[in-house]
Amino acid sequence: MQNNKVKILQTEILSDNWYTLNKITFEKTNSNGSIQTQSREAYDRGNGATILLYNKDLNTVILTKQFRLPTYINGNPDGMLIEACAGLLDNDNPEECIKRETEEETGYKISKVEKVFESYMSPGSVTEILHFFIAEYSKEMKTTDGGGLEEEGEDIEVLELSFDEALTMIDTGAIKDAKTIMLLQHIRIKNIV
Template structure:
């Protein structure tokens, strides 16, 4: 498993690197910030880059028997509800593993006996630094949901076939959940993720 946070790992092609000349902070919000960077390109010309800064997030592929836990939640940017795996942003300095356990419990009420990291991935590296750490949670035990005060969602359990149907219907259309469904399918076929 690669460590996407390791900058040395990603600095292999020096001929393509851009050098930041200046940064202008445009917006500082509760979750994200926006900055405009002026950069020098490899050919010596300058360009601007709009960059969204995000604290990172976790997502959990939670398997309960032969079903996956999902939440149905309204997503303002899409203007509709979306079926997704449990997920949430990292708090400042929070360990992603602990955040994954927290989000699973808050959004579904379940705790897990086993949890392990599957992958980390950037959501939109062309303009954002958001990284999501995807975990697999098993040996689930039901407790009480504890969503954030501004979070309204419904939890359910779906089969792999139902997940593919929801993808087809575009009720599941976010990258983290689609990735989790494909990982779950591979797990069912091979026993390995």
């Protein structure tokens, strides 16, 4: 879908090392009819998927804990972040991606997932759309220890927390990850756990 009020004039690649950082110069027709030329940087890392595993009977959720450099740089003392399992689509559809990531990161092999919504996570600078899922888990679904893929440098701790404890961790600041907060609040609002 094209927006006839926006015209891309130039795209300059600033970095193509890990993902792509572009400087985009464009013209935009404002609501008053005036035309304005602007330049913005946009980081394209692809789209992703995230999931919250929950167990109704035990009133628990599965989260992960891993080192996140950007949080360390921005004042997180040890750089560790508690979050919902997630990963980039890597040319998969969102459902297949999240099933793969769930098994790699948490060790749970799930077959049924429910997509609950999509969201731009940082639309001022990042192109990514994140697909949000939830799924029930049971002890029988645990096939490995999880922990991520060593060849991708992943060193992920798997956490099983009571739902109430996870909600309290939002209040105390122990959970600061947006996607995780959104998923925990979703199952709270929907009264799922």
